[in-house]
Amino acid sequence: MKTCSFKLPFGLVLTTFFYLSLLPGLVGSCLAAADSPQANAAEPEAKKIQITAERLISDTTNNTAEFIGNVSASQGNTLITADNLKVFFAGKSGPDDASPAQSLEKLVAAGNVEIKFDNRLAVARQAVYITAQRVLILTGPGASVTSGDNIITGETITFYREDGRFTVEGGSNGRVTAVIVPEETGLE
Helix, strand or coil, rough: CCCCCCCCCHHHHHHHHCCCCCCHCCCCCCCCCCCCCCHHHHHHHHHCEEEEEEEEEEEEECCEEEEEEEEEEEEECEEEEEEEEEEECCCCCCCCHHHHHHHHHHHEEEEEEEECCCEEEEEEEEEEEEEEEEEEEEEEEEEEEEEECCEEEEEEEECCCCCCCEEEECCCHHCCCCEECCCCCCCC
16 A cells, blocks of 8 residues: 655645545545655655644635644644645646646735744744745734744734845834844943
């Protein structure tokens, strides 16, 4: 019996999942995403995405999948927990493409969002991750990113993962806060 992991291409797995009319509770179980050993070997372990939730609603017409209730999504060293996670996929690669394979375009996590990544912890009401630009946008009062003892807080935090830049906006109260613990010297 062949076994495999729930991995990219994520759209192929979801579409296969629904075409087979399996129950949403089986999302975390082992699914056959590809038939050839070469296809499995081509996808490194780090690309696997594991998502668990209480419910899953797929909309293949609009290329979305929404995970609802105690969502946990992980890929490599990145872990997202939230009340809801909506995944948006790019369309098929061409009109004659018979394959349902799609690529991740955007993730939107909402409600009690926590994201652990790159030795950081991000907390927000909502987080949007745009995969092509590798941009994470955290929103909500008290949105924060913590790295060690260092903390930045604002109402909108945009993190550019490609080069490690942050922009932080204070929102309605107009204030951004930062706690910086210098390694050796500080303001004194």
